[in-house]
Structure formats: C-alpha cells, structure tokens
Amino acid sequence: MGPRNKTGVSEFLLMEVTEDLELQPLYFILFLFIYLVTILGNLLIIMAVISDSHLHTPMYFFLYNLSFTDICLSTTMIPKMLVNIQTQNQSITYTSCLIQLCFILIFVGLENSLLAVMAYDWYAAICHPLRYTVIMSPCLCGQLILFLFISIVDALLHTLMVLQLTFCTDLEIPLFFCEVVQVIKLACSDTLINNILMYLATSIFGGVPVCGIIFSYSQIVSSVLRMPSASGKYKAFSTCGSHLSVVSLFYGTGFGVYISSALTNSSRNTAVLSMMYTVVPQMMNPFIYSLRNRDMKGALRKLIVRTPSFL
Template identity: 40%
Template sequence: MDEGNETYVTYFILVGLSEYPRAQVIFFCLLLMSYLIILLGNSLILLLVHYDSWLHTPMYFFLSNLSFLDMCYTSSSVPQVLINCLVRIPSISLGQCLAQMYADLYFGVVECLLLAVMAYDRSIAIGDPLRYPVRMSPQLCVKLAVMSWVAAFLLTVVPTLTMPLEFCGHHMINHFSCELLAILKGACNDLEFYEWLMMATSSLTLLVPFAFILASYGRILRAVLKMHSAEGQKKAFSTCSSRITVVVIFYGTAISVYMIPQNKANQDQDKIISMLYGILPPMLNPLIYSLRNKDVKMALRKLVGEKNVS
C-alpha cells in the first residue's frame, strides 16, 4: 500500500461474539450478573471497612484498596462490552479505545502489585505475629499502597503513551474490548522494540509478583504447620487454598495471554481467557478475602442492626 493511499483508522469494530448471536445473549446475561456482583460485593467491603473501627487494620486497609481497584478495573471496560452486546455494529472511537486500553492495562498491573503486597502482609501477620503491628505500621501500609499505584503507572501507562501507534486500513478487533495485544495487531508501524519492552515489563509485573506471592504463601504454610491446634491448621489451610486459587486464576490467565506466543488459531480462546482474569478475580475477591471472615460478618451484623434500630 502506498503511503499516499493509506486510510487511517478513526474507529474500531469490536467483534466479540457478534458472529454467534445465541452465545452473545448468554454471555451478556452472565457478564451483567457478574458485574453487579462485583459492584455489590466490593461496595459492601468499602462500606464496612469505613464504618467499623475494628476493621481499621493493615489487612482491611489493603482489602479496601483491592475492592476499589476491582470496581475501577471492571468499570473501565465491562459497561462498554455490555453495550456492544446490544447493538448491531459494536463500534468505538479510536480515542475511547486507547483510553480503555490504558485504563485496563494500568488497573491490571496495580492488581498484580497489590496482591503481592497483600501476600506480604499476611506472611508477616502469620509468620511474625508479635512484631506485626510494628513491622506493618500505618505509615508503611500507606507507602506500599501508594507505591503499587504509582509503580503501575510508571511501568505501563508511561511506556505505552510513548509508543508510536498508527492504524491504517484494518479496523476490526477480534476481542470484546480494546485489549493491548488485540490493538497492537492492528497497528501499521514497526513496534518490534516496544514488543520486546512489553515482554520485559510483563515479566516484571507478572512473573516477579507471582513468584513473590508463592514464596509468601510458602512461608505462611510453614508457620501453619507449626501450629498445635488441628482446628487452626484446618482453617488456615482452607483460607490459604482459596486465596491461592484466586491468585493462580488471575496470574495464570494473564501470563498465558501476555507471555505465551499467540497465533491466529487461538484468538477466540485468548479473548475468552482475557475476560476470565478481568472478571473472575474481582468477583471472587470479596468472598475469598473478606465476606467469609468473622470480623466482617460481625461488622455487617452491627451495620444492619443499627439500621433496623434507627
């Protein structure tokens, strides 16, 4: 194609499941239900942590950060995906698409780093309980949370903003949303350097936190095995196993998308996997990390009881 004849793209069409109308209806219902659960569950956690002074601890401080993050993460793309399921031609402008891409990438990396911080917090609480209040001071908790948000911005948004993206001719995206890899496939300029940079960044934001989390939970399990109470061991194993399951779902699916070479044959599979790590963890996090906890249940009873009295 001659440079003078290039037609530059100003909008994209998100394919999603538009080729499978029946599957798209089922997908819309499941996604809507999941999104409402995410909003309700994480809003409840934020309300309870703010309301009950007994929950003003490092663990619940990080959980409230995670709840707020998960609401932002899903809200950056899910509403657009839901709308696209209802229209005949699911299009999005170039500017909106890039903004969505930056937001998804940023919030996803913040979650990677924040989950690592939360695993560190739990390893200190269980492995060194006597010095836990000193080691995890309020000042340190705030610094760790701020570092997660700032580091994610520096690792993702800043490099991506410097990427010289140009789109010409092809405006179809075989995805539900403006996901980074799907967008890059439509770029018409040479991005080899940035692809290597993205691979290095993915290693730093996926593999390193994942390895750190596994090491932290290994330390937790060693501390649990030293417990003399069988009931305490059983409860700790149940809690750790459920949290590790959510972590593996999030990191495993993200690693499979961003760090394993892709090909055209598995594009449909990739877009389903990317929806899994964007929806399942935010939906399960309130249940796994908070709503099964007796302190949260007590705070909920107090909140409901006071509202009934008033």
Template identity: 40%
Template sequence: MGTPNETTVTGFTLMGLSGHPQMQAALFSFMLVVYFISTLGNGLMIVLIIADTHLHSPMYFFLCILSSVDMVISNNVLPEILVNCFFYMPTISFYKCLVQMYIGLLFVVMECVLLAVMAYDRFAAICRPLHYTQIMSWRLCNGLVSYCVVHASLNTLINVLLRPTDFCGQHIFNHFVCELQSFLKLACSDTRVSELYMQLSSLINVVSPFVFIVVTYGRIGLAILRIRSTQGRKKAFSTCSSHLTVVGVFYGTIMIMYLKPQPKSSSDQEKIMSLTYGVLTSMLNPLIYSLRNREVKGAFWRVFGRKTSK
C-alpha cells in the same frame, strides 16, 4: 505521508461475539450477573471495612484497596460489553479506546503488585505474630500502596509513549473491549520495541510478584504446620487459601495470555482469558474474601443489623 495502506484512525470496530450472534443474549445475561455481583460485592466490602472499626487493620486496609481497584476494572469494561451486546460489530472512538485500554492496564498492574503486598502482610501475621504491629505499621502500609500506584503509573506511561501511531487494514478488534495485545496487532508501524517492552513488563509485573507469592506462601505453609492449636491452623489456612484462590485465577490467566508466543490475530481463547482476569476475578474477590471470612460476616451484621434495628 503514510503508505497507501495506512489511514487516519477515528475509531475501531469491536468484533466481540459478532461471529456467534446466537450467543449474544447469553453473554449479556452472564455479564449482567457478573457486573451486579462485582459492583455490589466490592462496594459492600469497601463500606464494611470503612464503617466497622473491627476491620481497621492492615489486612482489611489492603482488601479495601483491592476492592476499589476491582471496582474500577469492572466499570472500565463491563458497561461497554453490556451495551455492545445489542449491536452487530459495534464501534469505539480512537481516544475512548486508548483511555479504556490504559485505565485497564494501570489497574491490572496495580492489582498484580497489590496481591504480592497482601502475601507479605499474611507472612508477617503468621510467621512474625509478636512483631506484626511493628512490621506492618500504617506508615509502611501507606507506603506499599503508594508504591503500587507509582509503579503501575510508570509502567502505563511507558506503554503510552511506546504506542504505535500508524494503523492499517480494517481496524477491527477481535475482542470485546480495547486491549493492548489486540491494539498492537493492528499497527502498520514497527511494534518490536512495544512488544519487547510488553514481554519485559510481563516478567516484572506478573512473574516476579507471582514467584514472590509462591515463595512467601511456602514459608507460610511451614509456619502453619508448626502451629500447635488445631483451631489456629484452620484459621490461618482459611485466610491463606482464600488469597491463593484469587492468585491462582488472576495470575494463571494473565501468564497464559502474555507469556506465550503471540499469534498475528486474536483468538476466541484470548478473549475469554482476558475476560477472566479482567472481570471474573473482580467478581470472585469479594465472594471469596467475604463468604469464607467470619470477621467480614460479623461486620455486616454490626453495620447493617444496627441500622435495621433502629
């Protein structure tokens, strides 16, 4: 038997921008543009990398996986946000909320680890160029991606097993979508173990890959400075700066979200931070990696130029 304040939960209410109805139209327009660019950009990256043999290398293999992960992340939440812009205080069923929350967690953790893998790939390419093909064999590449999937899946499974079962109050998410922090704040049952694991997993899944990337790029930076060719230095720096831009936006917002002390209720700042690492980076990734990459531009004209010329 639950306490008088506990009720059987069938769904949750998503507050979103219900407190600022005048901003709903602006949010819809902005999110529609983000969704269009994210879907088109990541879809295009996947097609180009698969279709063009010039891009069949470890670097673009990881980029293809990254675009696939970003496609899932954006499609997990953006359609829900767009539809909810037309409703005041929209609702979501309990089990749909769980599926949305844990799919988001699974693929965000996968991206955290994958960005560290991509940093190692750049380290091998720039610091060990003569042995790059031996180091980054296809067997290793497939193994690293498999590790990302297994690691993220185990982390998500533990969160599922530790999730609270009793909820009280009005069952209102002060958020656009279902998100783990907001979910735990609605629980009546003891969530100390869940919150402790969330902090521990943040150190493992966010801080550790971030530190690895910083150290790796420190070594890459020293190696770039030793490159005699100005053109070689510029190409290496361009590739690495693209990756670092993604890393800065993605890890920066997640660390602000999950490593600071948690208030009892979600704030508007937390909602914006969640959207930044959840959907904006999914849009920025293909833009950064394609607009600043001559090989991707060349692949575009080889694939689509050939088709239009027929």
C-alpha cells in the same frame, strides 16, 4: 497490494460477543448481571471495612483497595461491551480504545501488586506475630499503596508508545476490549521498541509480584509446619485461605488464557477466556472473602442491619 498505512485512524473494531442475534439478549443479561454483582459485592466490602472499626487493620486496608480496583477494572470493560451488544455496533473510537487500554493496564497492574502485598501481610502476621504491628505500621501500608501506583507510570508509558505507531486499514481487534498486545499487532510501523518494553514490563510487574507471593507462602508453609498442634496449623492455614483462593483464581485464569492461546488457533476461544480472566475474579473476590472470613461476615451483618435506618 498490501494494506496502506493509515495515520488518521478514527476507530477500531472489537470482536462480537456472539454472531447469533437470538443469543445477544442472553449475553447482555449475563454480562449485566456479572457487572452488577461485581459492583454491589465490592461496594459492600468497601462499606463494611469503612464502617467497622475492628476492620481498620492492614489486611482489610489492602482488601479495601483490592475491591476498589476490582470495581474500576470491571467498569473499564463491561459497560462498553454492553453498549456494543445493545447497539450491535462493535466499533470503538481510537481515543476511547487508548483510554481503555491504559486503564486496563493500570488496574491489572494494581491488582497484581496488591495480591503480592497482601501475601506479605499474611507472611508478617503468621511468621512474625509478635512484631506484626511494628512491621505492618500505618506508615509502611501507606507507602506500599503509593508505591503500587508505579503501575500508572507503566501504563502511561505503554499508551504513549502506542500513540507513536502507524496503523493499517485492518483494524479488527480479536478481543472484546482493547488490549495493548493486540493493538500493537495491528500497527504497520516498527513495533520492536513496543515489544521490548512489553516484555520488560511483564517481567518486572508480573514476575516480581509472583516471586513475592511464592516467597511469602513458602515461608508461611514452613512456619506453619513447625507448629506443634494440629489445631494451630489448621487455624493458620484457614486464616490465609481466602487470599490464597483469590490468588489461585486470578493467576489460574491468567495461566489458562496463556495455555489456550498457545494450543488453539481459535481467536474467539482466546477472547472468551481473556474476558473471564478480567471479569470472573473481580466478581468472585467479595464472595471468597465474605464467606471464608468470620470478621467480614460479622461486619456485613452489622452493615445490613444498619442500612434500613439510613433510608
């Protein structure tokens, strides 16, 4: 007899980070370190942008929002995972799972869209330097940020559709967090509409930003190659190097997750890679922007010097 429908689902079970009890404290320390570094690094970026008037430009305005998104995305997943490791209890309530699922969709969508908007900002700065302030006006920047919040509507729609599903007795999610695709796979009821909505949303909210990034950088490369001086080319490429590194890290890890899930049957390997996709870029972004950006390094030095006077 197959599993019976269970309409009154109370909780799901997440995958254990490790089955070895001796390694659990090590993993707890590792992910706690990653979380603290992510929070501290992104908070420093936010405080530096706020405190330094020289950084009140569109580029750093978007960077400010990216750092805030990174903090929120990490906070959505890592604390729950730390609690599960500490208590050796992998359960997550039905309500908590849906809330986590919704927030992950929101912040991954925001990060994806922000990277595309930042690529457009670099395109405007390098390809149209004389018209940059006109193109990237404060009004347009505000409108772009407000438009990005359409990902909230998308996340709420997916969550409401999951609420309509009926689940079976097998409620084990093969990841360390609640992810919409894996939750839908556990349903006993018809998931055709959910899957159609998922593919449609992925095409729009994933495909459009990627196409925007490719278009922006194709125009940037074309414009830079037409520059007569080698020093001008180097300066132009180095200025957008930080953003290109972040884009490569974000989409590179995401592509790695997709390839690994297609080539391997190991759910644990896929789970680890999925965690890296949603944790590592958020931790590395502050280092990439601070180490490769002279203005940001200067703002951080000023912030660190001023901090003792506030204490």
